Amino acid sequence: MSAPLRLVIFDVDGTLVDSQGDIVAAMGAAFAAVGLPAPKREAVLSIVGLSLDVAVPRLAAGGSAADHALMVQGYKDAYMGLRAQSGVAASSPLYPGALDCLERLHAMPDVLLGIATGKSKRGLDKLIEGHGLEHFFITRQVADFHPSKPHPSMILEAMRETGVAPEHTLMLGDTSYDMEMAAAAGVRGVGVSWGYHPKEQLCRADHLIDDFASLSGLIEEMWSLGA
Structure with missing residues (x-):
């Protein structure tokens, strides 16, 4: 058998x-898109693994749903840009x-x-x-x-x-x-x-x-x- x-x-x-370098940088760009200061590195790494629609509201608990949507898109755009600049092997x-x-x-x-x-x-x-x-x-x-x-x-x-x-x-x-x-x-x-x-x-x-x-x-x- x-x-x-x-x-x-x-x-x-x-x-x-x-991929923590790009994750932290992309989240900083997401916060900047709605005029908020970037969260600390430790806070960003604490939510890695969660889907963005869950992670972003946890990090920006006081923001509106519209802000969170902008931040999710801002993160995606920034992450793709960072990856394109350095390539996957160096980025992650x-x-x-x-x-x-x-x-x-x-x-x-x-x-x-x-x-x-x-x-x-x-x-x-x-x-x-x-x-x-x-x-x-x-x-x-x-x-x-x-x-x-x-x-x-x-x-x-x-x-x-x-x-x-x-x-x-x-x-x-x-x-x-x-x-x-x-x-x-x-x-x-x-x-x-x-x-x-x-x-x-x-x-x-x-x-x-x-x-x-x-x-x-x-x-x-x-x-x-x-x-």
């Missing part, structure tokens, strides 16, 4: 790529070991890879194309089609698309929203220490890792792959 398929779902910003570089990890997992016949991100489809497609990652991910869940994290919709749809059961699925991410989303979907959550939320906030994680090499070993141990 063949082994069941396994699904590893990756968050993007703060997990696969470090892969974290050390990320590509090697993806290649190793992709080579495992029983493992499927997916993405669950607060990015738009356009933004994710550009990032994947810029890094040449098109062949890795069989399912890509984005903010355009789902409620914001930590709602479990992205993970539930990824499992539906791939036919993988919750007990054979895990979510890798750097924020509390990722871990809460995993718990809500009934899958394992693996938190990473190199992202935008401190480890202390990843209390819902089933496991914590400090590098991508540890992820490969953890997955093989949990699922006895290659044994």
Whole structure:
């Protein structure tokens, strides 16, 4: 009898790529568009992972709905401009070991890879194309089609698309929203220490890792792959 398929779902910003420079700068431009001072870096990074229509009102709680709409568009415009100036590889570089990890997992016949991100489809497609990652991910869940994290919709749809059961699925991410989303979907959550939320906030994680090499070993141990 063949082994069941396994699904590893990756968050993007703060997990696969470090895009904090452009995120902070774009949010500053969004605030400037409505005449507000830029929020502090720590405040901006605290909302990374949320969809923009949720993140912006959290950062600008006193603003009107019209202001928030302008800010969301201002963020998108600024982010696209920054990315166009420097290119994807420089704008959102892969974290050390990320590509090697993806290649190793992709080579495992029983493992499927997916993405669950607060990015738009356009933004994710550009990032994947810029890094040449098109062949890795069989399912890509984005903010355009789902409620914001930590709602479990992205993970539930990824499992539906791939036919993988919750007990054979895990979510890798750097924020509390990722871990809460995993718990809500009934899958394992693996938190990473190199992202935008401190480890202390990843209390819902089933496991914590400090590098991508540890992820490969953890997955093989949990699922006895290659044994």
